[in-house]
Amino acid sequence: MIEVTRFEQTLTFLGLNLAYAVVSLMVSVVALILIDKYLFTRIDFIAEIKEGNVAASIFYSVILLFVGLVVATALN
Numbered sequence: 001m002i003e004v005t006r007f008e009q010t011l012t013f014l015g016l017n018l019a020y021a022v023v024s025l026m027v028s029v030v031a032l033i034l035i036d037k038y039l040f041t042r043i044d045f046i047a048e049i050k051e052g053n054v055a056a057s058i059f060y061s062v063i064l065l066f067v068g069l070v071v072a073t074a075l076n
Contacts, residue, residue, distance in 0.1 A: 024071050031067045 036045060048056035 020075065024068070024075055027071045027075075028064070028067050031071065032064055035063060035067070 043056075045056050045060045049060065
């Protein structure tokens, strides 16, 4: 019988959590790009943020937070 040590178990869980983080990050970025491209077609958020529009940056951040929340819930 193979004995799993505490160190091996810790490394396994670390690898699983890292994979979960990478997958959720990729899904979040793709979702944000799709929302930006298809939902808000008339607004260029990146240009607005570069011009110093604080409201656009707050709104874009809130969209990113909600996408992250949905992705985290879906992957759980």
